[in-house]
Amino acid sequence: MLQDEILFWLADSEWRVVDHIDRALLAQLQQDATQPYAALGQAVGLSAGAAHERVRKLRERGVIRRTAVDVDPAAVGSAVLAYVMVDSTSWMGDSAPAFAALPEILEAHVIAGSASVLVKVRTATTEQLQDVLRRIYAIEGVSGTQATVVLETFFERPLSPLTADQT
Amino acid sequence: MLQDEILFWLADSEWRVVDHIDRALLAQLQQDATQPYAALGQAVGLSAGAAHERVRKLRERGVIRRTAVDVDPAAVGSAVLAYVMVDSTSWMGDSAPAFAALPEILEAHVIAGSASVLVKVRTATTEQLQDVLRRIYAIEGVSGTQATVVLETFFERPLSPLTADQT
DNA sequence: GCTTCGGGCCGATTCATATTCGGCATGGAT
DNA sequence: ATCCATGCCGAATATGAATCGGCCCGAAGC
Numbered sequence: 001m002l003q004d005e006i007l008f009w010l011a012d013s014e015w016r017v018v019d020h021i022d023r024a025l026l027a028q029l030q031q032d033a034t035q036p037y038a039a040l041g042q043a044v045g046l047s048a049g050a051a052h053e054r055v056r057k058l059r060e061r062g063v064i065r066r067t068a069v070d071v072d073p074a075a076v077g078s079a080v081l082a083y084v085m086v087d088s089t090s091w092m093g094d095s096a097p098a099f100a101a102l103p104e105i106l107e108a109h110v111i112a113g114s115a116s117v118l119v120k121v122r123t124a125t126t127e128q129l130q131d132v133l134r135r136i137y138a139i140e141g142v143s144g145t146q147a148t149v150v151l152e153t154f155f156e157r158p159l160s161p162l163t164a165d166q167t
Numbered sequence: 168m169l170q171d172e173i174l175f176w177l178a179d180s181e182w183r184v185v186d187h188i189d190r191a192l193l194a195q196l197q198q199d200a201t202q203p204y205a206a207l208g209q210a211v212g213l214s215a216g217a218a219h220e221r222v223r224k225l226r227e228r229g230v231i232r233r234t235a236v237d238v239d240p241a242a243v244g245s246a247v248l249a250y251v252m253v254d255s256t257s258w259m260g261d262s263a264p265a266f267a268a269l270p271e272i273l274e275a276h277v278i279a280g281s282a283s284v285l286v287k288v289r290t291a292t293t294e295q296l297q298d299v300l301r302r303i304y305a306i307e308g309v310s311g312t313q314a315t316v317v318l319e320t321f322f323e324r325p326l327s328p329l330t331a332d333q334t
Numbered sequence: 335g336c337t338t339c340g341g342g343c344c345g346a347t348t349c350a351t352a353t354t355c356g357g358c359a360t361g362g363a364t
Numbered sequence: 365a366t367c368c369a370t371g372c373c374g375a376a377t378a379t380g381a382a383t384c385g386g387c388c389c390g391a392a393g394c
Contacts, residue, residue, distance in 0.1 A: 018242060018243060023243065026236065026238050026243065029235065029236040030235045030236060030238065031233075031235070032233060032234065032235070033200065033234045033235050033236050034234045036379085036380055036381085037380075037381070037382095038380080046343075046344095047343065047344050047345075048344095048345095048380085048381090049343075049344065049345075049346095049382090049383090049384095050342070050343045050344070052381070052382070052383095053342080053343085054342090056382090061242075062239055062242065063238060063239055063242040063243070064236045064237070064238060064239075065236075065237040065238065065239050066198075066199060066236070066237050067199065067200045067201045067234065067235070067236050067237070068196065068197045068198070068199070068200050068234070068235070068237060068325060069193065069196040069197060069200050069231045069232075069233070069234050069235075070231065070232045070233045070234070070235060071193050071197065071230060071231060071232065071325070071326060071328060072229055072230055072231075072232050073326055075185060075228070075229065075230040076185060076190065076193065076230070076326065076328040078326055081276070083250070083278075083285060093319070095321075096321035096322065099321055099322075100321070100322055103327045103329075103330040104330065106323070106324060106325070106326060107320070107321075107322065107323045107324075108320075108321035108322055109248070109317040109318075109319065109320045109321060110317070110318045110319040110320075110321065111250075111315050111316065111317055111318060112315065112316045112317075112318055113315050113316075115315075117321075118250060118315065118317070122326055148278050148279065148280050148285065149278065149279045149280075150276040150277070150278055150279075150285070151276075151277045151278060151279055152260070152276065152277040153274070153275075153276045153277075154262075154263035154266055154267065154274075154275035154276060154277065154284075155263065155266075155267055155274065155275055156273070156274045157273060157274070158235060158237075158238070158273070159238060159240050159243065159245055159273060159289055160270045161238060161243040162270075163270040163271060203350080203351060203352085204351075204352070204353095205351080213372075213373095214372065214373050214374075215351090215352085215373095215374095216353085216354090216355095216372075216373065216374075216375095217371070217372050217373070219352070219353070219354095220371080220372085221371090223353095
């Protein structure tokens with residue numbers, strides 16, 4: 001029945017449907033993408049073949065963007081996490097490449113509010129964090145930075161496909 | 168040679184080594200964890216069996232925490248992204264479960280600075296965001312919130328294991 | 335109301351890949 | 365100098381991915 005399904009209108013004028021079974025599959029695959037399709041199917045009440053086909057289509061449609069491993073930051077030498085509010089004197093809308101050029105920057109967003117860009121940074125030490133701030137400051141249009149250092153991370157988790165349930 | 172390797176001293180008094188080949192493997196697996204071990208091995212100059220063994224150990228040691236799919240937030244109805252600074256009147260160190268209980272909260276960190284907790288939130292609409300703020304406000308000890316709405320995301324990417332290269 | 339068509343699921347088959355294993359080479363320690 | 369541990373290779377085996385034909389709907393058209 002259609003009420004169980006969520007419909008999305010996309011820019012390319014195409015309807016895409018993600019029903020509750022797809023959501024359950026996505027939730028499973030966010031937990032563990034290495035489990036066999038047989039187990040996956042059983043978890044959502046489908047045969048292995050049907051589960052495989054649905055997952056294939058979710059990939060094809062771009063709902064699943066990719067499959068990747070989750071690496072412990074501390075294990076590869078990035079123990080310091082900070083969020084940086086970036087102030088600017090000019091329009092930052094085209095500055096994405098400048099931020100992307102700094103590998104320590106994990107996320108960069110244009111935000112509403114007094115600052116104009118918010119970035120998430122991971123480094124090995126606070127000295128390296130300072131160096132990243134210096135390089136951010138060197139970006140065209142940047143007039144200032146305000147760093148917030150994380151003392152302890154409660155948790156970081158993926159988006160739950162099961163919660164958001166209205167159009 | 169030892170100079171090529173990064174050594175980490177861990178709390179449990181055990182040395183763990185992540186050398187440059189491990190880093191290359193991690194980088195590959197962050198790009199695409201579905202590729203066969205044969206391709207993986209070729210990418211780093213190892214046989215499939217050796218690559219398999221290294222990856223197995225990286226999982227065992229917890230360097231690889233899990234393998235998961237990356238889901239497009241918009242496709243499952245979470246188009247609004249916001250960061251929320253949470254002010255409090257008391258020690259928030261034990262409040263992790265209270266934040267974790269809200270599924271729309273993707274990250275929660277204790278921070279240095281005027282606010283005490285920083286959370287990342289995804290919802291379908293701004294109305295739902297407001298509801299999340301209301302629920303955050305209801306958490307014991309929370310005295311105020313300050314939300315910053317993201318207008319455009321430049322990028323979100325995984326930590327690069329190749330950059331952080333000093334102890 | 336009946337027929338046709340398209341979509342989705344199932345179950346089995348085939349094929350690719352993961353996983354395991356024995357053997358060899360290297361480097362460090364006794 | 366020898367022993368031992370570690371890591372790699374290449375092959376054998378087991379497992380699961382990917383494919384395919386057939387069946388069962390529900391919707392659209394006659």
